[in-house]
Amino acid sequence: MDMSDFKYPNLFKPIILAGAVFRNRIFAAPTGYMDNGRFGDMPPEAAYYFERKAKGGVAAVTLGECKVDSKFGCSSQSSTHLDDPLARNSFCRVVDAVRRQGAVCSAELSHSGNRANRNYDPPGIAYGPVDGVDEGFPFYEMPEDVIWYTIEKYAKCAALAKSYGFGMVTLHAGHGWFISQFLSEALNTRKDKWGGPDIENRARLVVEILKAIRKAVGPAFPVEVRISGSECYDGGYGIEEGIKIAKQVEPYLDLLHVSTGSHEVEEVFTVTHPSMFLPDGCNVQYAEEIKKHVNCPVATVGALGNPDLMEDIIASGKADVVEIARGLIADPEIPRKIRTGRGDDINVCMRCLHCFSNLHMTGQFYCAINPEIGREAEMNLAIPPAVRKKVLIAGGGVAGMQAAITCAERGHDVVLCERSGLLGGALRCEADVPFKQNLRRYLDLQGDLVRRAGVDIRLGTEVTPEFARKLAPDAIIAALGAQPVVPEMPGVGGAGVMGAEYAYLHAGETKGRVLIVGGGLAGMELAIYLAGMGREVTIMEMANALNFSGNVIHALAIEGELKRLGVSVVTSTMAAEIGPGGVLGEYVGDRYSPAPFCETIRRGILQSVVTGEAVRPAAEIGARRLFPADTVVFALGQRPRREEALALRECAPLFFQLGDCLEAKNIYAAVSAAYTVARDIGRV
Numbered sequence: 001m002d003m004s005d006f007k008y009p010n011l012f013k014p015i016i017l018a019g020a021v022f023r024n025r026i027f028a029a030p031t032g033y034m035d036n037g038r039f040g041d042m043p044p045e046a047a048y049y050f051e052r053k054a055k056g057g058v059a060a061v062t063l064g065e066c067k068v069d070s071k072f073g074c075s076s077q078s079s080t081h082l083d084d085p086l087a088r089n090s091f092c093r094v095v096d097a098v099r100r101q102g103a104v105c106s107a108e109l110s111h112s113g114n115r116a117n118r119n120y121d122p123p124g125i126a127y128g129p130v131d132g133v134d135e136g137f138p139f140y141e142m143p144e145d146v147i148w149y150t151i152e153k154y155a156k157c158a159a160l161a162k163s164y165g166f167g168m169v170t171l172h173a174g175h176g177w178f179i180s181q182f183l184s185e186a187l188n189t190r191k192d193k194w195g196g197p198d199i200e201n202r203a204r205l206v207v208e209i210l211k212a213i214r215k216a217v218g219p220a221f222p223v224e225v226r227i228s229g230s231e232c233y234d235g236g237y238g239i240e241e242g243i244k245i246a247k248q249v250e251p252y253l254d255l256l257h258v259s260t261g262s263h264e265v266e267e268v269f270t271v272t273h274p275s276m277f278l279p280d281g282c283n284v285q286y287a288e289e290i291k292k293h294v295n296c297p298v299a300t301v302g303a304l305g306n307p308d309l310m311e312d313i314i315a316s317g318k319a320d321v322v323e324i325a326r327g328l329i330a331d332p333e334i335p336r337k338i339r340t341g342r343g344d345d346i347n348v349c350m351r352c353l354h355c356f357s358n359l360h361m362t363g364q365f366y367c368a369i370n371p372e373i374g375r376e377a378e379m380n381l382a383i384p385p386a387v388r389k390k391v392l393i394a395g396g397g398v399a400g401m402q403a404a405i406t407c408a409e410r411g412h413d414v415v416l417c418e419r420s421g422l423l424g425g426a427l428r429c430e431a432d433v434p435f436k437q438n439l440r441r442y443l444d445l446q447g448d449l450v451r452r453a454g455v456d457i458r459l460g461t462e463v464t465p466e467f468a469r470k471l472a473p474d475a476i477i478a479a480l481g482a483q484p485v486v487p488e489m490p491g492v493g494g495a496g497v498m499g500a501e502y503a504y505l506h507a508g509e510t511k512g513r514v515l516i517v518g519g520g521l522a523g524m525e526l527a528i529y530l531a532g533m534g535r536e537v538t539i540m541e542m543a544n545a546l547n548f549s550g551n552v553i554h555a556l557a558i559e560g561e562l563k564r565l566g567v568s569v570v571t572s573t574m575a576a577e578i579g580p581g582g583v584l585g586e587y588v589g590d591r592y593s594p595a596p597f598c599e600t601i602r603r604g605i606l607q608s609v610v611t612g613e614a615v616r617p618a619a620e621i622g623a624r625r626l627f628p629a630d631t632v633v634f635a636l637g638q639r640p641r642r643e644e645a646l647a648l649r650e651c652a653p654l655f656f657q658l659g660d661c662l663e664a665k666n667i668y669a670a671v672s673a674a675y676t677v678a679r680d681i682g683r684v
Helices: 044-055 085-099 144-164 178-183 204-217 239-252 266-272 284-291 307-315 326-330 334-339 354-362 398-409 425-430 434-452 465-471 500-505 521-532 554-564 642-646 667-680
Strands: 015-017 020-022 026-031 060-067 104-110 132-134 137-141 168-172 223-228 255-259 298-301 321-324 390-394 413-418 456-459 475-478 482-484 497-499 513-517 536-540 568-570 573-579 582-587 599-602 605-608 624-628 631-634 638-640 654-657
Touching (some): 026 044, 044 060, 060 085, 060 168, 104 144, 178 204, 178 223, 204 223, 204 239, 239 255, 239 284, 255 284, 284 298, 354 667, 390 398, 398 413, 398 434, 398 667, 497 500, 513 521, 521 536, 521 554, 642 654
Parallel strands (some): 026 321, 060 104, 104 168, 168 223, 255 298, 298 321, 390 413, 413 456, 475 654, 497 631, 513 536
Antiparallel strands (some): 132 137, 482 638, 573 582, 582 624
């Protein structure tokens, strides 16, 4: 590759902050590690997780949510305690792993403020700018002596971070945590020098913290400050206030990291962490505006990963650094791929929020489309060479494609059969959905990787027992997928009645008032798609709540889109009959609940979410009502093709059944199982 005509010279130009050299302008934005010990120490696996980002070529890797005060500042029992001496060894282990890969390791200094200690049993004391109660949890105005105690905790932890080998600290002053609570005019109504309408008073805390940090670490040590450029919700501050905050902190920092929103406000949680419904680089505008008013280097974050977009951000002066969080979970190799001319091979984050949801539910980062994430320690270990096998893969969906790629990488002879004429499976029906374009890119890339791997691809080919026996493989991987459930009721098959897959592919045939029967993810996302096209959409669900299939963070984004687009939601109502005027719905009360139960994160507490009002005709079970509709769409889930798969079980010495033909779940379940099964075939 001739570097003289390199497409991304600005993105890979080093930047010097407080004398420290950062090899390019791509930083790994702060992400926490929640699988920690009782003293806030990180397990050995954490070092592999953060090292993987550095190995991919980023200039800096930031450990998110390093709590500076384990007594008053922790949001959960899985917090990382930077102030606890017992956690020292684990921090040093992570720092060494990142530094030896050539990246700078930073610690995000964090404090939860009035959100602290509520997840403990019993809950501990929490301090904020003023007294208050939230979700039944009281918090108290932080006295001045505790303010100075907290300032000292920040300074001591910055000094500890430097002593552990960190090359930078990142002060978290945004997203609704402690410092941003003091910066907020709505939240900080104190009458003393630490609050009130005067921005200098509200910024006094962060300024004093920064002064103390600088004194503790010295001038030749980079300090990054993360703020919310705008809180993006009614009652929160806007960009004008963000500019004022930036001017207050500018004299005391080396890099101003402009994020947005607040993770303590449901309606903007998926703005702070952009959902699939938002465009690439949706939050760059806030950094761009603030950069016009400051002279310090500025970083931007949010839905970044496209090489051309990131190069333009730097080249045009919108920001000096781009920071990536989930994008580096989907593909830690982003910088290396861009630099070596393989930008088209980037495994683009779909922003499905599976990683974030799984982190909150289980404490583990697992990516829907990258089966190695969350298993970095295992991936770092060499496995024995595989004994070469002939592998037949039945089905070319996400599971089949991943199995084919991994089997080929292991040296097997692979035949991949897909009964349709296109790789990608049922998910191809969403190819034209605007907010699913990264899914489309993923399917296209996987198809390309299958072809490049030299796999024998046979489209339009159904794998029958006769076909399998004739091919005589050593192993069969059945990844046949599932079929949509079609209900048996009067009116099915009539004009204007269709399944969800058909509706996705032929959205133009939907007319007027659309009633979607089924409140799972497929039905809800279809409702958003059709409502965005101008249809009047209603979702009918017989359970007493919508079913987000455990994706508790994506639920927040969907809920926001349903409200924004005016989608009506009817729960506890079963479709009984389809007639010329619409659907006859029967009220079933609370007889059914989603499985798994529909949940979302609300201020750190799992709670039920019901987006609509249940229809209660005369408040009697069995009462019926006609719901007018011009188009009726069924989104009632999938029936696994188990029988077809099991028919192949005696056609080869090794047989594996995975993906939706085993149990209809999600992309993550299919891809991770396919990768694991394929990796072990032929292993001695």
